[in-house]
Amino acid sequence: MDRRIAVIIPAYNEEKTIGSVVRGVKDLGNGYEVIVINDCSRDDTTRNAEAEGATVLELPVNLGIGGAVQTGLKYALASGFDACVQVDGDGQHPPHEIPKLIEPLFDNGLDMVVGSRFLGGTYRVPLMRALGIRVISLFLKITMGVSFRDTTSGFRALKGPAMEFFASCYPQDYPEPESLLLAYIKGFKVAEVAVEMNYREHGISSITPIHAVYYMTKVLLAMVIDLFREF
Amino acid sequence: MLHIRLFIGIIGIIFFVATFEFIRKRHLREEYAILWLFTSSIVAILSLWPGLINVLSKVTGLYYITAVLTIVFSFVIAVLMHYSIAISKIKEMNKELAQKCALLELRVRELERGEEPKDKMERATGLEPATSSLGSLHSTN
Numbered sequence: 001m002d003r004r005i006a007v008i009i010p011a012y013n014e015e016k017t018i019g020s021v022v023r024g025v026k027d028l029g030n031g032y033e034v035i036v037i038n039d040c041s042r043d044d045t046t047r048n049a050e051a052e053g054a055t056v057l058e059l060p061v062n063l064g065i066g067g068a069v070q071t072g073l074k075y076a077l078a079s080g081f082d083a084c085v086q087v088d089g090d091g092q093h094p095p096h097e098i099p100k101l102i103e104p105l106f107d108n109g110l111d112m113v114v115g116s117r118f119l120g121g122t123y124r125v126p127l128m129r130a131l132g133i134r135v136i137s138l139f140l141k142i143t144m145g146v147s148f149r150d151t152t153s154g155f156r157a158l159k160g161p162a163m164e165f166f167a168s169c170y171p172q173d174y175p176e177p178e179s180l181l182l183a184y185i186k187g188f189k190v191a192e193v194a195v196e197m198n199y200r201e202h203g204i205s206s207i208t209p210i211h212a213v214y215y216m217t218k219v220l221l222a223m224v225i226d227l228f229r230e231f
Numbered sequence: 232m233l234h235i236r237l238f239i240g241i242i243g244i245i246f247f248v249a250t251f252e253f254i255r256k257r258h259l260r261e262e263y264a265i266l267w268l269f270t271s272s273i274v275a276i277l278s279l280w281p282g283l284i285n286v287l288s289k290v291t292g293l294y295y296i297t298a299v300l301t302i303v304f305s306f307v308i309a310v311l312m313h314y315s316i317a318i319s320k321i322k323e324m325n326k327e328l329a330q331k332c333a334l335l336e337l338r339v340r341e342l343e344r345g346e347e348p349k350d351k352m353e354r355a356t357g358l359e360p361a362t363s364s365l366g367s368l369h370s371t372n
Contacts, residue, residue, distance in 0.1 A: 037333070057333040063326055071330045078334070172326070 002031075005102055006081040008072030009036045009054070010065055011089035015043040021087065022052035024095030032098070035075055036089070037068040045089075065154075066172035073158075073167035083159035093155040097195040101157035104191060111162035111188035114148075114180070115155035115195035123197055128212045135216065136177045139223060144184040148192055152176045155195060162188045169231065174219050181223050186231060236278050243275030266310070 007025045011018050018036065025034050034054040038046050040062040049056050057071055069086055076084040083105050087093045093115065101113045117123035125133070129152070136151040154176050158166060165186055171178040183190050250267040253259035259267075277284060288294055293302070 055337065057337050059329050059333045060336075061325070061329050063329055067326050067330065071333055074330060075334055075337075 003082045003106070004080070005032050005098075006072065006076035006079070006084040007032050007034045007095075007098065008069060008076065008084050008086045009034060009049075009089045010039060010068035010072065010086070011036055011041065011045050011049070012039040012062070012068075013041045013043050013045065014089035015041070015045050015048050017091040018045050018054075018089050019048040019052050021089055021091055021093075021095060022049050022054045025087070025098065026053055028095060028098060033081070035072050037072045039063060039065075039068040064172060066170055066175040069175065070167065070170040073163060073170065077163060077167045081163075083157060084163055085157040086154055088154055092198055094196055094198060097155070098157075100193055100195055101155070104193060105157055105159045108191070109189065110191050111158065111160055112183050112190045113157045114150065114153050114190070114192050115197070116150035116153060116192045117195070117197045118149040119192060119194035132212060132216055136219065136223075139220065140181065140184070143223075143227060144181070146184060146190075148180065148190075150192060151180060155197070162186075165231075171222065173222075174215055177219050178222050178226065181226055182231065185226065236281060240275055240278035243271050243273075243278055246271035247275060 009018070009021060014021075022034050022036065025032055034049070034052075036045070036049040036054045036056045038049070038056055038058045040059050046056050046058060057075060059068060059071060063071075072086070073084065083102060085098055085101055087095065087098065097115060101115055104110050104113050117125070133149075133151050137148055140146050140148050140151065162183060165182075165188075166179060169182070171182070180190070247268065250259070250264055250271055254261060254264045293299055
């Protein structure tokens with residue numbers, strides 16, 4: 001395989017899990033290069049990632065998930081990678097599932113492939129989160145006429161125009177649902193494929209029930225405004 | 232009336248002098264300073280020359296305190312809105328700078344280790360590639 005795939009891993013204080021995630025990607029063989037974006041962690045994230053052979057980009061200030069992923073996209077684009085895949089640094093996304101996202105990009109000529117917990121799986125999410133995912137799903141159905149289930153999945157692969165677009169324009173705070181909408185607005189070919197996901201090994205989700213209302217308000221507002229924007 | 236007028240006049244003058252000092256010490260950029268110098272001047276002038284208020288009332292038809300308050304309130308809201316926009320812009324610039332900084336720092340580390348820079352990296356960093364690495368292929372580490 002001559003393709004070069006950038007595996008973009010945004011990481012904030014993930015010293016416990018980052019090593020095994022990087023090792024898992026390395027086990028996939030040649031063609032995959034790991035790019036860890038250390039979002040100003042205060043622990044040994046960088047050292048543990050480099051020890052397993054990852055290339056580490058270190059942000060001097062904490063930008064949050066959107067800014068970190070975008071840094072990886074800029075690097076992947078500038079370094080001439082053919083495609084990239086975003087993987088969480090907390091071990092939630094099993095590296096052995098990465099080829100399931102990459103292959104459809106090239107075999108089916110897609111621009112964006114999102115790994116879904118809900119297609120064919122038995123993955124259970126907390127009630128509030130499940131509700132949020134449903135609401136965003138309904139929003140996409142109404143505005144774009146598409147059926148998409150796992151709207152907050154951060155396990156996703158990009159290539160070509162989608163990679164270029166998101167490197168220059170990527171939502172910052174809660175980027176997953178909004179970037180999905182942008183992909184449809186831009187007319188990219190998007191698909192959702194079934195993948196396994198692990199439950200978090202360490203740490204807690206960045207979205208707690210207390211933040212759920214704020215999250216939904218912010219995401220839906222951003223998505224409504226996006227409908228009136230020029231891209 | 233005289234006391235309150237004197238009091239407000241003094242506040243206006245202190246405001247004006249403080250603004251001038253902040254600009255002189257470079258704590259405040261001129262573009263924002265214009266706004267505050269203008270505001271403090273108006274406060275000072277109106278309190279020291281109360282007749283002007285009557286003139287303004289006649290010209291504008293604003294006899295009611297609520298109308299004046301509404302105008303002052305709108306002014307404050309407009310200033311705050313301006314700051315929100317300025318902060319958003321600064322945040323965006325800060326993000327771009329942090330990202331470029333991270334990309335450049337990685338490139339510096341690679342160059343120090345004697346590795347060939349990743350091809351087309353100059354597009355991200357805006358730097359010219361070293362002549363020896365022109366057309367070089369990516370090398371995995």
